[in-house]
Amino acid sequence: MTSTLFTSLFPLLAYYAYNLLVPLVEKRRPSLSSIMNMQRRRWVSNATRRETPFDAILSGNIMGSVSFLASTSVLLVLAVFAVFGQVPAVMDTLGTLLVQHSFTVADVQIHLMVMLTMFVLAFFAFTLSLRQFNHFCIMLGALDHDRVTSEEEIDAITRMNGLGAKNFNSGIRAYYFAVSTVAWFVSEWLAVVACLVTILIIAHREFFSTAHRTAATAAVIAARHREKLKEGEVRVSGDGGF
Template sequence: MQVFAILPWYDWLALLFFFAAWMGYAWFARYWGGKRPSLLATTNRYRRYWMLQATYRDPRMIDGIITQSLASSPSFFASATMIVIGGLLAALGTTDKAAEFVREIPFVTRTSMLVFELKVLVLLGIFVNAFFRFTWSMRQYTFASLVLGAMPPPAEFESGKFAREHYANRAGTLLGLAAETFNDGIRAYYFSFAAMAWIFSPLVFAIATAVVVGILYSREFGSQVLHVLRDD
């Protein structure tokens, strides 16, 4: 019970709303994406088209270059996330100065040093999660590259030795999983901005969380990019 006494009830409520919104939206995006076309589901369709076209090509140098280019995005974000994690760990080592600086910001709720450290730890946890997602995405792109490199020559598909559709779907699904994991890491970055609003007040924290959910929904289910990709 002493742990719960660290924060007032409204701070705990805002924190609970934050994690419920994050996990709830992740579940909703997967569930609703199966019923209504989302940005990820639509691009997955193009990934399968791409792998199907790759079965007709030999050599497949251009496909390897594209896969390597896609893998560079999670690699960049993983490196950037390590820098952010290092900065947050440094902030934990100088919480007195950091808390003093934050208190000078207008409209910021005055909190104890322990509460400030808790808020930094929440941010640290978010970026650690993002780092794991980005690095797993990198590995998944590596697996997709292996499948692409092992893809049989077009003649063996034409002879019926290998099923073209089955192989293309398998490779496309791997690329889709890598993209979904990368999307999870990006989503963590979005929610980290909402967590930063906790410094001001629990109310601002909750409002920022709701705004982030709205932005994510509009981009994944109602963006102009999605409209263009679905325009058959």
């Protein structure tokens, strides 16, 4: 019973542990998300200098994706609730799938609660992300193009966008770790293995993937371009001085 409970809770514990450890790792090696935060600031900075529907279209696309996943989370929550009323039938089905048929009705009910918790966490993460992206759109739309936007205001709008992205990533991770809970129905220790593999896959995507290298390259190129512009401005101001 103890090992069964541990393997049921392991994906949920791993989800929380990963979300807590990533910020610590980011202090030593920037993640893909932290690199994209630089691009978010460039986006906001450029949006202050243009009066086109381009930024509204981009924001709408992002919010559409978040809204879709939030709606999917609701369907998954309802599906798990439906399974609660069919536990005996589920047990009969598991008898044909399990490597070792040792789960009790209580074990299955506890595991269904873990699955429900994962999908509820995903729902709250996505809806919070949707709300924060909505705030971002309002802040972006409130920009006054008749004056130069201060760096502090750009930073504040960028942080709101970053918060939305952070919670969106949290919801996606809940989906990833929920896959491990499905493996539990085949074998309880297979869920642990699937969870560890999930951690490796997510960590690779976040810190060592091709997308990470590409985003880092783009950030370096943008930084060099800004430095050249600053050097050019310094030379012009120096040439025009007395």
